[in-house]
Every structure is written in C-alpha cells, then in structure tokens.
Amino acid sequence: MAVKILTEHINVPGINTFDVYRKMGGYTAVEKALKKMTPEEVVEEVKKSGVRGRGGAGFPMGMKWSFLAKPEGVPRYLVCNADESEPGTFKDHFLMREIPHLLIEGMIVSSFALGANKSFIYVRGELMYVIHILEKAIAEAKAAGFLGKNILGSGYDLELVVQPGGGAYICGEETALLESLEGKRGNPRNKPPFPAVKGLYQSPTVVNNVESIANTPWIVNNGGDAYASLGIGRSTGTKLISASGHINKPGVYEIPLGITVEDFIYADEWCGGIRPGHHLKAVIAGGSSVPILPAHLILNLANGDKRLMTYESLSDGGFATGTMLGSGGFIAMDETACVVRNTWTFARFYHHESCGQCSPCREGTGWMDKVLERIEHGKGNMHDIDLLVDVAKKIEGNTICPLGDAAAWPVASAIRHFRDEFEWHVKHPQEATQPGAVYRGA
Ligand code: NAI
Ligand code: SF4
Numbered sequence: 001m002a003v004k005i006l007t008e009h010i011n012v013p014g015i016n017t018f019d020v021y022r023k024m025g026g027y028t029a030v031e032k033a034l035k036k037m038t039p040e041e042v043v044e045e046v047k048k049s050g051v052r053g054r055g056g057a058g059f060p061m062g063m064k065w066s067f068l069a070k071p072e073g074v075p076r077y078l079v080c081n082a083d084e085s086e087p088g089t090f091k092d093h094f095l096m097r098e099i100p101h102l103l104i105e106g107m108i109v110s111s112f113a114l115g116a117n118k119s120f121i122y123v124r125g126e127l128m129y130v131i132h133i134l135e136k137a138i139a140e141a142k143a144a145g146f147l148g149k150n151i152l153g154s155g156y157d158l159e160l161v162v163q164p165g166g167g168a169y170i171c172g173e174e175t176a177l178l179e180s181l182e183g184k185r186g187n188p189r190n191k192p193p194f195p196a197v198k199g200l201y202q203s204p205t206v207v208n209n210v211e212s213i214a215n216t217p218w219i220v221n222n223g224g225d226a227y228a229s230l231g232i233g234r235s236t237g238t239k240l241i242s243a244s245g246h247i248n249k250p251g252v253y254e255i256p257l258g259i260t261v262e263d264f265i266y267a268d269e270w271c272g273g274i275r276p277g278h279h280l281k282a283v284i285a286g287g288s289s290v291p292i293l294p295a296h297l298i299l300n301l302a303n304g305d306k307r308l309m310t311y312e313s314l315s316d317g318g319f320a321t322g323t324m325l326g327s328g329g330f331i332a333m334d335e336t337a338c339v340v341r342n343t344w345t346f347a348r349f350y351h352h353e354s355c356g357q358c359s360p361c362r363e364g365t366g367w368m369d370k371v372l373e374r375i376e377h378g379k380g381n382m383h384d385i386d387l388l389v390d391v392a393k394k395i396e397g398n399t400i401c402p403l404g405d406a407a408a409w410p411v412a413s414a415i416r417h418f419r420d421e422f423e424w425h426v427k428h429p430q431e432a433t434q435p436g437a438v439y440r441g442a
Contacts, residue, residue, distance in 0.1 A: 034151060042110075048223070054210075064206060080103070117157050175188045176188045189400075215227070231258050236257065241309070248272035261283065262307070338439070343411055
C-alpha cells in the first residue's frame with residue numbers, strides 16, 4: 001500500500017474537527033518544531049525533503065524559503081495561495097474542505113520556520129463555505145493554544161488571517177495575489193524583485209500553495225530524508241491529483257510520484273480506466289495550462305518506455321518547457337471529445353481572464369479565441385491554423401506573467417498533435433458543425 005502523507009486519515013469521521021485531528025496525531029509537528037527545533041532546522045528538513053511547489057511551477061520549496069530576505073526590523077510574511085482556479089484542478093479545495101487542520105498545522109510550522117508572525121490564507125472567493133470551515137478550524141486551534149500569543153509557551157506568536165479572493169483567475173498568480181491582498185486590483189507585478197525580497201507591503205514574503213504547506217507537518221515529524229525517499233528522482237514525495245473527464249472514477253487521489261500514467265488511468269486504485277466501450281484519445285495532465293498529450297505519446301511507447309507521473313516526464317517535446325504535472329488537474333478524453341472545441345474553450349477562458357496589462361497576452365488571447373471560434377463554427381480557412389501557431393509563438397515568453405504562456409501552450413500543442421482535426425473542420429464545415437460531430441480519423 002502506497003504511503004499517504006496528506007490523506008491517510010481523510011476518511012476518519014470528524015477529521016475536520018480539532019479533537020479528532022488531534023487524536024489522530026495532529027499538531028505534533030507544531031509541538032516538535034516549536035519545542036525542539038530552531039527555525040533554521042525546520043528549513044533544513046524542508047530543503048532535504050526536495051518537496052517542490054504543488055501549485056504548478058514545481059519550484060523547490062526549501063530553496064524558495066532560503067531565498068527569503070531577512071532585513072532587521074522588517075516583518076516577514078507567509079501567504080498561502082488557496083486561489084485554486086485552474087480548470088480541472090480541485091485538489092486544494094478537497095484538502096481544505098476535508099482536513100482543514102492539516103493546512104493550519106502546516107501554516108504554523110512553516111510560519112515559525114520563516115519567522116513570520118502574521119500569515120494569510122488567500123482563498124478563492126467562490127469557496128465561501130471553505131472559508132467558513134477554515135475560520136472555524138483556526139478558532140479551534142487558537143482556543144487550544146496553537147495560535148495567538150506565546151504558542152505552547154515557546155515565545156512564538158502567530159496570527160492567521162483568512163482572506164477571500166474576488167474570483168479572478170489571475171489572482172492565483174503570486175504577485176497579483178499580493179496586490180489583491182493589499183486591496184488593489186489584482187495585476188501581476190514585474191519580477192524580479194521576487195516576493196522573497198519584496199512581497200506583501202514590500203516586505204519579504206513566501207507564497208506557497210495549500211498542498212505544499214500541508215506537506216510540512218509530515219516532513220517535520222518524519223524528517224526530510226524520509227520524504228525524499230518517496231517518489232522518484234527530483235520528483236519526491238506524493239502528489240494530489242484531481243482526475244476528471246472520461247474515466248470510470250473521477251476524484252482526488254494521492255499518488256506516489258513516479259507511477260506510470262498508464263497505471264494512473266487504468267488501475268482500479270486510481271481512475272479505473274476509460275468509460276466502457278470507449279478508448280483514450282488524449283490527456284491534459286496538469287490543468288489547462290499544459291500541452292495536450294495524445295494517447296500514442298502515453299500508451300505503447302517504443303522500447304517499452306513509460307510516461308511517469310513526475311515533473312519531468314510529461315513534456316510533449318514542443319516549445320513548452322514548464323513542468324507538465326502542473327497544478328495536478330488531470331483530464332482524460334476519449335474519442336468522443338472534440339479537440340478543436342476543447343482548445344477553443346480554454347482559449348475563451350484565458351481571453352476572459354487576461355488582466356490586459358501586456359499586449360501579447362491581451363491581444364493574442366483575443367485573436368486565438370476569435371480564430372478558434374471561427375474554425376469550430378465551420379468558418380475557418382487553412383491559413384487560420386498557421387495563424388494560431390504564429391500568435392501562440394508571439395505570446396510565449398513575451399508577457400509579464402505565466403498566463404500568456406499558459407494560453408499559448410494548449411493551442412500550439414493541440415495543432416501540433418491534432419492538425420488533421422483542425423483541417424477537417426476547415427474542409428468539412430457542414431459535417432463538423434453538426435451537433436456532437438467529432439473527427440474520428442481519415
Ligand atoms: P515561476 O516558475 O515563475 O515561480 C515559481 C516560484 O518560485 C515563485 O514563487 C517565484 O517567486 C519563485 N522564484 C523563482 N525564481 C526565484 C528567484 N530567483 N528568487 C526567489 N524566488 C524565485 O511560476 P509561478 O508564476 O509561481 O507559477 C506558474 C504555475 O502556476 C504554472 O505552471 C501553472 O501551472 C500554475 N497555475 C496553477 C493554478 C492553480 O489553480 N493551481 C492556476 C494558474 C496557474
Ligand atoms: Fe496580465 Fe496576461 Fe500580461 Fe499576465 S500575461 S500580466 S494576465 S496581460
């Protein structure tokens with residue numbers, strides 16, 4: 001049975017309450033860190049663990065912590081990014097709803113390590129009921145002496161604030177989030193300076209994802225080396241994956257990093273296979289911001305090679321270079337899914353969510369939306385397909401924040417792998433615009 005770091009107790013009745021969470025061993029990491037360790041020792045264990053950011057970018061968490069500037073007399077902040085909005089991604093939502101004290105415990109341990117006395121959890125505004133769950137959990141932890149002044153008599157103080165977001169996808173970008181937290185419009189800032197140097201209120205700030213922070217109690221209790229022994233290569237530990245689409249068992253799964261994509265899709269322990277009578281056409285392995293992978297790049301690879309669920313193994317060899325495990329939003333499509341329609345849906349989303357600060361993103365997402373709409377509705381021409389690739393290339397790498405890349409990659413990869421499907425829409429407009437029509441190959 002695979003080790004569960006985050007979800008071992010998830011099915012215990014009442015685990016969302018302080019008493020049950022504590023009975024199952026909760027808050028022992030706070031006791032250990034505050035009574036027996038220095039902040040530097042906690043940072044060292046997180047570094048040793050090799051845990052990488054679970055929001056999407058996969059940046060090593062310990063390294064990010066060690067970048068935090070420490071000027072005398074200036075406060076430092078920890079901000080938890082709980083603005084999960086990536087299409088297909090719902091694992092942080094699940095964690096906060098089911099086991100909120102795990103995040104609270106992680107926030108205390110992490111804030112202690114970073115020397116922060118006031119920390120924030122910025123939650124997606126639509127999740128009002130989750131905000132209430134977190135506020136209740138914080139009140140319980142405070143009543144038990146794990147938050148507030150002089151926690152457990154250690155001399156360490158921590159105030160934890162839950163801040164609802166306004167429902168804009170861009171506020172999940174860390175600097176837009178900080179702007180929003182400061183009460184301004186959520187426009188991304190230019191980097192550098194990184195938040196580690198100038199973040200919230202111009203003070204050194206670490207922004208970490210919910211799942212990243214939720215890993216820290218286990219790391220403190222079991223040690224960074226124990227964490228690093230799980231997973232494979234530079235993809236250490238476990239990962240929460242929210243699986244959706246044409247699979248038999250959609251849901252949130254905690255997987256050991258390094259299992260094969262094939263196992264993840266077909267094993268009963270995970271997605272349980274593609275729905276009866278259908279077969280896999282493509283996978284989007286890490287939320288809408290990553291390239292689409294056709295089935296032939298996942299199953300029956302040459303020389304018996306296997307695609308692994310890791311940060312390194314899911315690139316499609318195109319111009320995208322990001323970590324393709326992304327936000328952990330795994331979408332499987334069978335042969336009934338239309339790639340053109342899906343690509344247009346994503347393009348519309350990014351066009352709507354672009355903050356409009358930089359022209360390649362503001363104009364480019366609008367162009368891609370319009371051109372894809374044209375093709376989907378049987379009004380496109382062959383030149384439109386190349387135009388889309390050209391626009392995507394012009395966006396990539398030329399914007400302030402990663403939303404531009406995120407909008408460009410799915411379009412470019414869909415055309416790279418499914419060009420015949422786009423061409424079919426152009427050549428057979430009447431057939432392609434029938435309700436439910438899908439290209440099934442030449
Ligand atoms: P990034 O690669 O620019 O940065 C990663 C982190 O490392 C940031 O916190 C950054 O401040 C820090 N960092 C990098 N270099 C640094 C340096 N030299 N000094 C100090 N700190 C440094 O990526 P970013 O913008 O944080 O995230 C993009 C990812 O977010 C995408 O891969 C996408 O998949 C994901 N995403 C997830 C969403 C969700 O709902 N979970 C929504 C939207 C995007
Ligand atoms: Fe705004 Fe798009 Fe530029 Fe990001 S890339 S700052 S979302 S316009």
